Amino acid sequence: MREIISIIKKDLRESILLNPLQLIIAFAIMIFIFYSLTNLNLLKSFPGIQKIFIVFETLPILILVSLNSLMEVFYKEKMKRGFEAIMATGVSIEKIWIGKSLAIAAPMYTIYLISFFTALLLRSSSFILKEPGLLVEAIIVVPFLAFSFILLIGISFMVSEKGRTIITGVFYFFFVLLFFSNFLMKKLALLLKTSQATFNLLIFLLATILIAVATVWIKNVDTEKIILGVE
């Protein structure tokens, strides 16, 4: 645990505190998104779309604003041969991965919550506050799903020799998802006619499955790829 905390502290300092501009940009983007998210009158005419809207708007944003940190903490560390140095002190690759992922997720989640509640404050009333299920989805379930993606993207950076391709791929995937969200949401709203609670559970399960996949992947990862696979 001590080693994980040391890694979190180091990466928080290195990629976040000494590079605060990305936090300011993340806050600006999130507050803009949440301000529109907290007023969904325009979507109320389309049944069942609100819960999907939250996923489609917040998940890509959370990943896109975390991408710079992911690059700093995983990709650049690999290029600097930093993984090698940390592993040489006897720290396992699992601990490094967890520490680094938490160092990315924790500040982004904090900014997420601050901008979310700031947006709610700026609006005198919001439908989200009237529906606890949507609130749970927005502040717990979707960030948990985003964390599972961060864990997976982190390992991809660690093991892949094509770090730049991953950065580009992740960026375009979530950007396109955001761009076509209106179209996709309406299609999905018709397909997913579940209750809010079931929807939350499904998203939570999806995140849990992704974390399980990431855990199996890191346990079986070939450290040779991390050490020798420098571009």
Added chain:
Amino acid sequence: MDKSIELDSVEKFYGDFHVLKGISFSIDKGSIFAYLGPNGAGKTTTIRILLGLLKPHSGNIRINASRKKIGFILENEDLSYRMDVENYLKFFAELYGVKWTKSIQLLESLELEGILKKPMSQLSKGLKKRVAFARALICEPEILFLDEPLEGFDPEWQVKFIEILKSLADKGTTVFITSHQLLYIERLATDFGIINNGRLLGQWKIKEVENLEKFYLEAIKNA
């Protein structure tokens, strides 16, 4: 004499490429062993295996020290971090589980006290190497693995570096060093081995050899 490091018939492949071909040697505690060889001979791979970063395909390795008592300098490491020197070294002190306050004397001996608040990325190559050396010593190592540590040091610091390593060896630290700078190695090492194309050509005492450079070149030529 107690052995610090023992390798027996270690083999390593990168895909089809046979990097280490049955490497065997042993190193006494408190000795300074220079591991010499041309580029691509397998020196860095051997160090990575000894540090536990890579697994050999076959063979046995015995390291007579706790993992938290092994210091290292890695080849081609980029220490261009935004954080300052103090935080960088504190991070490794925490990973090793040692108290940072114990490192003050070490910083003085490496003349790093004046640059503790400087960002790592602003340091010259030589200063970065000194920080890497401080990181290697922070755990009060029983064994030191140093891969091309003399690169980047100016002549003054190469001499100081040799003095520090000799005094550590006198106190019982085992030093495993790779370098192409044979003149310095001749002054520093107690023992040496030569590796060429993944095969260890032999292991000798420095005092058995009259001229290390000549001996090395002939060994490589005859291999």
